Amino acid sequence: MGYDLERFVGYVNEDLLCCVCRDVLERPLQAPCEHAYCSACISSWLVHHRSCPEDRLPLDVGSLKPLFRYMRNDLNRLQIHCINAGQGCEVVSSLESLHTHEDECEFAFIPCSNTDGEYICYHCGCPVQVERRGLEAHLSECNFRSRECPNGCGHILLSVSQSQHNCVAELRAEVEMLRCMLCKVDEMRREMESRLDSQRRHMVQKESQLKNEVEELKDQLSRVMCDMRTLLGAERLRRQELAEAELEKRELLELLRDLQPTRSQHPTEPTRHHEGVRKGGTRSLTLDCIKRKTQEVTVI
Ligand SMILES: [Zn+2]
Ligand SMILES: [Zn+2]
Ligand SMILES: [Zn+2]
Ligand SMILES: [Zn+2]
Numbered sequence: 001m002g003y004d005l006e007r008f009v010g011y012v013n014e015d016l017l018c019c020v021c022r023d024v025l026e027r028p029l030q031a032p033c034e035h036a037y038c039s040a041c042i043s044s045w046l047v048h049h050r051s052c053p054e055d056r057l058p059l060d061v062g063s064l065k066p067l068f069r070y071m072r073n074d075l076n077r078l079q080i081h082c083i084n085a086g087q088g089c090e091v092v093s094s095l096e097s098l099h100t101h102e103d104e105c106e107f108a109f110i111p112c113s114n115t116d117g118e119y120i121c122y123h124c125g126c127p128v129q130v131e132r133r134g135l136e137a138h139l140s141e142c143n144f145r146s147r148e149c150p151n152g153c154g155h156i157l158l159s160v161s162q163s164q165h166n167c168v169a170e171l172r173a174e175v176e177m178l179r180c181m182l183c184k185v186d187e188m189r190r191e192m193e194s195r196l197d198s199q200r201r202h203m204v205q206k207e208s209q210l211k212n213e214v215e216e217l218k219d220q221l222s223r224v225m226c227d228m229r230t231l232l233g234a235e236r237l238r239r240q241e242l243a244e245a246e247l248e249k250r251e252l253l254e255l256l257r258d259l260q261p262t263r264s265q266h267p268t269e270p271t272r273h274h275e276g277v278r279k280g281g282t283r284s285l286t287l288d289c290i291k292r293k294t295q296e297v298t299v300i
């Protein structure tokens with residue numbers, strides 16, 4: 001719906017009137033036939049028609065475009081009275097800045113601010129609509145204004161319910177509620193304590209079990225250490241024996257090597273073994289000894 005022609009100051013070009021409502025264009029759109037309409041007017045027209053309301057040429061929503069720029073400029077420059085002129089607002093502004101003014105016009109009716117949710121009984125907030133300039137005066141006497149109880153009970157009261165307020169009853173109810181909460185807290189505390197107790201018992205049990213296990217492991221460890229020491233001792237002894245046997249073997253092998261060639265190459269060499277060789281019995285005894293030692297070494 002357009003702006004009432006009566007509100008405008010001076011002459012308004014006929015091109016700036018809506019072809020549907022005959023008022024001054026509001027949020028205008030233009031058809032290919034160059035006729036212009038308020039967007040709300042042409043939208044509802046096209047619900048039942050498929051043509052321009054002015055010349056009946058075919059028309060659909062998709063072919064509507066913004067108004068020519070020069071027409072838009074003309075429209076924006078039009079001077080119009082505030083919508084609250086009836087309440088006394090004398091402001092005349094360009095159509096372009098009309099909304100800026102109307103959004104903060106002192107003569108505009110607005111709902112009392114005690115309708116929002118920050119009050120105790122917001123379901124029954126203040127139903128009063130006041131002019132913006134009179135809001136402050138209204139708030140000072142609004143039935144839904146809130147303030148602290150004058151008797152000092154600490155409750156926030158709406159003026160509308162102040163007469164029914166009874167400090168003692170309110171405080172009694174509050175004490176009752178707190179007592180109830182305290183009971184619940186106490187119950188919770190007891191429950192937590194019993195849960196903690198059982199956990200503690202469990203932990204103690206677990207601890208002693210672990211201690212036992214540790215003791216057992218310590219025992220095992222010391223036994224293993226003992227075994228290891230014995231084994232190491234035995235090993236050391238064996239190594240020693242092995243080394244000794246190896247030494248003996250080497251000596252005997254040397255001796256054996258010496259025995260064979262000396263008979264032919266150095267017949268005169270006066271060695272202890274030579275003598276043994278000459279006496280047949282001693283010789284075979286030495287060879288037996290060598291064999292035995294070699295066997296021993298192999299076993300080791
Ligand atoms: Zn219109
Ligand atoms: Zn047309
Ligand atoms: Zn105004
Ligand atoms: Zn109010």
Ligand SMILES: [Zn+2]
Nearest residue numbers: 149151153167
């Ligand atoms: Zn009170």
